[in-house]
Amino acid sequence: MRHPARALTEDCGAGAAVISLRDAALSYGERVVWSGLDLDVRPGEFLAVLGPNGSGKTSLVRALLGQRQLSAGTLTVLGRTPRKGSRHIGYIPQQTALPVHATLRARDLVRLGIDGHVFGPRPRTRTVRSRVNEALQSVGAAPYADVPVGLLSGGERQRVRIGQALATDPRILLCDEPLLSLDPHHQRAVTELVDARRRSHGTAVVFVTHEINPVLGLADRVLYLARGGHRVGTPGEVLTSAALSQLYGTQVDVVRVRDRIMVVGAPDEVVDPAHHPELPDGARS
Numbered sequence: 001m002r003h004p005a006r007a008l009t010e011d012c013g014a015g016a017a018v019i020s021l022r023d024a025a026l027s028y029g030e031r032v033v034w035s036g037l038d039l040d041v042r043p044g045e046f047l048a049v050l051g052p053n054g055s056g057k058t059s060l061v062r063a064l065l066g067q068r069q070l071s072a073g074t075l076t077v078l079g080r081t082p083r084k085g086s087r088h089i090g091y092i093p094q095q096t097a098l099p100v101h102a103t104l105r106a107r108d109l110v111r112l113g114i115d116g117h118v119f120g121p122r123p124r125t126r127t128v129r130s131r132v133n134e135a136l137q138s139v140g141a142a143p144y145a146d147v148p149v150g151l152l153s154g155g156e157r158q159r160v161r162i163g164q165a166l167a168t169d170p171r172i173l174l175c176d177e178p179l180l181s182l183d184p185h186h187q188r189a190v191t192e193l194v195d196a197r198r199r200s201h202g203t204a205v206v207f208v209t210h211e212i213n214p215v216l217g218l219a220d221r222v223l224y225l226a227r228g229g230h231r232v233g234t235p236g237e238v239l240t241s242a243a244l245s246q247l248y249g250t251q252v253d254v255v256r257v258r259d260r261i262m263v264v265g266a267p268d269e270v271v272d273p274a275h276h277p278e279l280p281d282g283a284r285s
């Protein structure tokens with residue numbers, strides 16, 4: 001892509017932080033989703049964000065995208081307050097169903113990743129076309145570049161979304177549950193693509209997932225959110241019965257079977273609807 005490859009050295013933690021949170025908190029009305037969060041994410045780092053439903057993983061992504069303000073503390077992304085539509089941030093959303101008759105082709109979706117950011121003069125058509133082709137190629141989606149996205153399988157569509165997110169050669173890749181409803185084979189394909197990118201380009205990765213195992217061998221560090229609290233550290237430091245029991249305030253067991261991990265006995269996030277003063281009855285933005 002446009003920038004020369006930012007090859008990673010052994011110490012993938014080197015370099016100034018691209019994301020910095022200091023004593024950060026995020027609330028909806030009176031409900032504090034998380035607080036006291038101190039975190040630096042460095043170029044090329046793979047940070048897995050784990051936690052039960054409602055623990056605030058997506059809210060963190062929204063804050064990083066500049067879509068949600070912190071209620072306390074500070075957040076800088078690439079040295080400044082995050083703002084919407086930054087081309088330095090690639091975003092891979094959750095799988096969403098697309099209508100079969102959607103006429104947008106895979107290459108159109110990727111092109112949106114480039115044009116969608118541009119407020120000033122548009123890049124030249126030929127430049128855009130070759131960038132789109134490069135992005136599709138890099139994620140193995142070139143064979144179905146001209147197929148309407150509504151006809152693609154979940155795994156194929158997710159490749160195209162990654163291509164879209166990478167089309168501007170972002171310095172940070174935010175992935176919000178990109179593995180949902182993918183089978184293990186496609187989960188591996190998605191995580192390997194993301195991992196290859198951070199290794200070749202030094203892209204920092206924030207990877208929100210419910211499923212620990214697909215990212216276990218890749219994550220440098222884990223941010224585990226639960227019950228308004230959090231733990232940050234290497235997978236070996238955070239994913240232990242002692243650390244998670246302390247976080248949940250009750251006995252939780254981290255069970256290892258061969259190279260897989262299961263968290264057993266973790267209570268669901270308890271959400272009191274009375275703590276959602278922003279919401280009209282039954283609604284959610």
Ligand SMILES: Nc1ncnc2c1ncn2[C@@H]1O[C@H](COP(=O)(O)OP(=O)(O)OP(=O)(O)O)[C@@H](O)[C@H]1O
Pocket residue numbers: 028033051052053054055056057058059060271276278279284285
């Ligand atoms: N716009 C909003 N207004 C009020 N409350 C909200 C809003 N968005 C999220 N919440 C609440 O904030 C909490 C955290 O939500 P968030 O979506 O960040 O959690 P999550 O960890 O991503 O959950 P999941 O794993 O289910 O996607 C939840 O209790 C949710 O209901």
